[in-house]
Amino acid sequence: MQINAIKILRSKKRRRTVSARMIKDILVVRAPENIPESRLEKVVAELKLRIERKYLKEELNKHEYLSIRAKEFNRQYFENKLNINSIEYVTDQNSKFGCCNYRTGCIRISHRISAMPQWVRDYVVIHELAHLAVPDHSKAFWYIVNRYKLAERARGYLIAAGSEEELMTWK
Ligand SMILES: [Zn+2]
Structure with missing residues (x-):
């Protein structure tokens, strides 16, 4: 439309x-x-x-791309233990690329991510999923995220795309 x-x-x-x-x-x-x-x-x-x-x-x-991907990563990286309530693209979130509410299990991904390469999109999904296990950016968190091989490269890509602390958690 x-x-x-x-x-x-x-x-x-x-x-x-x-x-x-x-x-x-x-x-x-x-x-x-x-x-x-x-x-x-x-x-x-x-x-x-x-x-x-x-x-x-x-x-x-429309095609629930993020949900499908999140389910795959839940299996692949988290032994299916994460409680993902919803994950979707939103169009009213311009300052952050991703946002995770670990209490409700709701993840919001900025529409700007949808235009980025798949390996960056995957990183953002994994990053936000990891917040369902570890809410902050502690060592334990990065240990999980860095199991994704392209994590460092994707972080570089996102920083270059114009945000310092590009991903955030809300309570
Ligand atoms: Zn984060």
Whole structure:
């Protein structure tokens, strides 16, 4: 799905709010009649971005690539002991590449990772999975992660891609 056109309908009845919905591939925006053009432009851009991110998220998770990979790595590296609740690409996480909640077993991977080579993607998945076993970045954690042969190389790749502490855990 993608947005191919934007249609703006101004209405006297509408007082304050701007709403938007997709009708086929057209983003139909309803706005108050007297809203200033510059304000409307900004709101429409935000709504458009939000919808595009939603579509991208759906697209990236459609084939459950990350879940399948995580299950494989759980077998391969963790004796199937990890409790993975969910792992998915998200489109609202730009400062971190990956995020793991070890209490709930939920892992969120930035959509930016989806465009990286598979060996980097695999590293990010293994890194976050390892947090389900060890929440912090202690020696025990790196011992687990470094069993993945390309771990060091992948870390270098991610650092070069523009983040210092690129992966994070939240409680
Ligand atoms: Zn980490």
